[in-house]
Amino acid sequence: MIKKYLLYAFLSVTSVITLIPFIWMLGASFMFDGKASVFPPIFLPDPFTIIQYKILFERLNVWTNFFNSLILSTMVTVLYITFTSMAGYAFAKYRFKGKKFLFNLLLSSMIIPSQVTMLPLFLLLKSMGFINTYMAIIIPGLANIFGIFLIRQYCISIPDSLIEAARMDGATDFQIYRKVILPLAVPILVTLAIFSFLGTWNDFLWPLIALTDDSMYTLPVALANLMLEHTKDPELMMAGSVVTVIPVIIAFLALQKYYIKGIMMGSVKE
Amino acid sequence: MKIKNNINAAYFFLAPALSAIFIFFFIPVIAAFIMSFTDFDIYALGDLSTVRFIGINNYLKLFDDPLFYTALQNTFYFVIMAGPLSIAVSLGAALLLNSKLVKYKAIFRLSYFIPVVTTLVAVAIVWRFIYHPKFGIINYILSLVGIAPIDWLGDTATAMPAIVLMSVWKSFGYNMIIFIAGLQNIPEDLYEAASIEGATGWQKFRSITLPMLAPTTIFISLITMIGYFQFFAEPYIMTQGGPLNSTLSIVQYMYQEGFKWWNMGYSASIAFVFFFIILLGTIIQLKIQKSTE
Numbered sequence: 317m318i319k320k321y322l323l324y325a326f327l328s329v330t331s332v333i334t335l336i337p338f339i340w341m342l343g344a345s346f347m348f349d350g351k352a353s354v355f356p357p358i359f360l361p362d363p364f365t366i367i368q369y370k371i372l373f374e375r376l377n378v379w380t381n382f383f384n385s386l387i388l389s390t391m392v393t394v395l396y397i398t399f400t401s402m403a404g405y406a407f408a409k410y411r412f413k414g415k416k417f418l419f420n421l422l423l424s425s426m427i428i429p430s431q432v433t434m435l436p437l438f439l440l441l442k443s444m445g446f447i448n449t450y451m452a453i454i455i456p457g458l459a460n461i462f463g464i465f466l467i468r469q470y471c472i473s474i475p476d477s478l479i480e481a482a483r484m485d486g487a488t489d490f491q492i493y494r495k496v497i498l499p500l501a502v503p504i505l506v507t508l509a510i511f512s513f514l515g516t517w518n519d520f521l522w523p524l525i526a527l528t529d530d531s532m533y534t535l536p537v538a539l540a541n542l543m544l545e546h547t548k549d550p551e552l553m554m555a556g557s558v559v560t561v562i563p564v565i566i567a568f569l570a571l572q573k574y575y576i577k578g579i580m581m582g583s584v585k586e
Numbered sequence: 587m588k589i590k591n592n593i594n595a596a597y598f599f600l601a602p603a604l605s606a607i608f609i610f611f612f613i614p615v616i617a618a619f620i621m622s623f624t625d626f627d628i629y630a631l632g633d634l635s636t637v638r639f640i641g642i643n644n645y646l647k648l649f650d651d652p653l654f655y656t657a658l659q660n661t662f663y664f665v666i667m668a669g670p671l672s673i674a675v676s677l678g679a680a681l682l683l684n685s686k687l688v689k690y691k692a693i694f695r696l697s698y699f700i701p702v703v704t705t706l707v708a709v710a711i712v713w714r715f716i717y718h719p720k721f722g723i724i725n726y727i728l729s730l731v732g733i734a735p736i737d738w739l740g741d742t743a744t745a746m747p748a749i750v751l752m753s754v755w756k757s758f759g760y761n762m763i764i765f766i767a768g769l770q771n772i773p774e775d776l777y778e779a780a781s782i783e784g785a786t787g788w789q790k791f792r793s794i795t796l797p798m799l800a801p802t803t804i805f806i807s808l809i810t811m812i813g814y815f816q817f818f819a820e821p822y823i824m825t826q827g828g829p830l831n832s833t834l835s836i837v838q839y840m841y842q843e844g845f846k847w848w849n850m851g852y853s854a855s856i857a858f859v860f861f862f863i864i865l866l867g868t869i870i871q872l873k874i875q876k877s878t879e
Contacts, residue, residue: 319687320687323682323685323687323688324688326682327682327683327688327694328694330679330698331693331694331697331698332697334697334698334700334701334755335697335700336723337701337709337712337713337716337755338700338704338712340712340715340716340723341712344715352715352721353718353720353721354721355720355721355726356726356729357721357722357723357726398602399602399603399606400603402599402600402602402603403599403600403602403603403604405599406595406596406599406600407600410592410593410595410596410599411596412593412596412597413593418604422607425611425612425615427864427865427868428611428615428861429812429816429860429861429864430611431816431837431840431857431860432614432615432618432857432858432860432861433610433611433614433615433618434614434844434857435614435617435618435621435844435850435853435854435857436613436614436615436617436618436621437610437614438845439617439631439850440609440610440613440614440617455606455610456610456611458602458603458606458610459602459603459604459606459607460607461607464603489592489595489598489599490595490598493599514703517705518703518704518705518706518707520706520707520818520819520822521818521819521837521841524841525841525845535705536705536706536707536708536819537707539707539708539711540707540819540822540823543711543714543823550715550718550721553711553715554711554712554715556708556711557705557708557709557711557712560705560707560708561704561705561708561709564703564704564705565700565703565704568700568703572696572699575703576699576763579760579763579764580763580764580767
């Protein structure tokens with residue numbers, strides 16, 4: 317019995333400790349200038365104000381960055397799901413020459429860290445006129461090997477008889493993919509969608525390189541930039557952090573079942 | 587597979603993703619490799635004809651570059667400190683949450699997990715203030731037990747440990763989830779049999795849980811190592827690599843050389859050494875995995 321209460325006490329205390337940075341962030345974001353720079357630190361704003369958010373949105377135009385992040389994350393996710401689901405399905409259910417070789421080549425190149433590609437990718441996109449445009453973020457996010465792999469694993473478990481039956485009914489290959497495979501693959505597609513959305517939203521290094529104007533920045537890049545000018549304004553910076561993390565926390569809470577499943581699936585690859 | 591095969595359809599489905607991967611991933615990898623043997627710099631950005639092949643000079647220069655060694659050392663220090671710590675914390679959290687005594691697991695799991703999904707840049711900014719020498723929460727807690735304020739991010743001795751602590755906080759929830767899955771795969775009757783023979787909790791942990799979790803642990807070590815090796819935003823936001831380059835990471839050095847000074851040939855050689863180290867680490871871990879099977 318005592319053991320049980322100790323366990324609960326320990327779990328509760330460590331949970332609160334884990335969440336303290338967020339609690340302080342939220343509290344400080346509703347304080348007037350200078351109120352968060354006190355000793356001992358306080359968590360509850362007194363008086364409460366939304367002036368930091370006003371400064372952020374009205375004077376610093378963070379709306380633009382918010383929309384950049386939202387539009388880019390959405391567009392990347394839609395295209396990514398389309399591209400990877402088609403390729404994953406083909407690897408699962410078609411036979412063609414060089415399939416095994418191609419698939420193994422893709423699998424083994426998962427080890428290459430994306431940072432290796434960044435210099436030539438920058439030059440390539442620059443020569444295409446895409447640096448500092450949405451395309452610079454969308455293009456490298458169109459497909460990745462991890463997504464193709466997960467979808468292939470999922471599609472393998474779809475019975476061939478379903479595909480055969482649809483073909484007997486006169487469905488074309490594309491109709492089979494669209495009407496039979498996609499509906500059955502919804503769980504894995506949701507998993508990959510949330511990975512892709514959060515990944516694009518949270519990404520920092522590549523947007524920092526590929527976007528060069530304030531008005532094109534995604535939220536993390538805008539926030540990092542703001543930090544350099546406002547090192548002494550914790551209240552404003554906390555409001556900026558709240559605006560950046562709230563959407564991902566909401567997206568995660570809404571789809572956490574799929575997210576958690578995705579982590580486990582990613583961890584059982586042979 | 588009995589499916590009537592339509593090769594054209596297969597190519598139609600594969601073409602978009604594979605062309606994107608070939609053009610915007612494979613070709614850049616090869617190009618980066620070639621670039622690492624050239625003197626590609628800011629002049630080359632304007633006029634490609636100024637690029638010359640210089641053999642392995644970039645790599646030779648790298649091994650003579652004190653800043654590169656600093657970055658390498660910092661990165662290893664970070665991986666070696668944060669990696670095992672993060673794995674230990676994740677395993678501890680997973681064991682507690684897997685206990686049959688605990689109800690409302692979902693709530694605890696959620697609070698441990700939230701840092702994983704949040705934006706690294708945003709939480710690094712929050713932690714910058716948490717480490718504030720005068721007003722930060724950490725120094726406040728330490729003051730309660732009579733420890734004088736520490737300038738966490740401003741001191742070469744504490745800047746890296748501070749970043750390690752923040753990174754462990756940020757990511758232990760991810761590995762915790764994988765550990766929980768691993769724990770749930772251990773057959774219950776193993777524990778029952780051990781109980782009948784009078785094994786203590788610690789003995790059961792040592793001789794059942796740990797060995798059964800070995801494949802999971804190796805996998806987690808691998809992804810943790812690879813992930814931490816690429817750390818960039820933490821020092822970029824919290825310390826800008828300072829003080830005195832004590833938190834400069836490999837990726838940050840690569841970024842600075844490539845995109846701040848436009849020494850792209852040199853930066854590409856850093857990228858390949860970085861890749862080579864990750865590859866080596868992976869091979870070693872996979873060897874360990876083979877030998878445990």
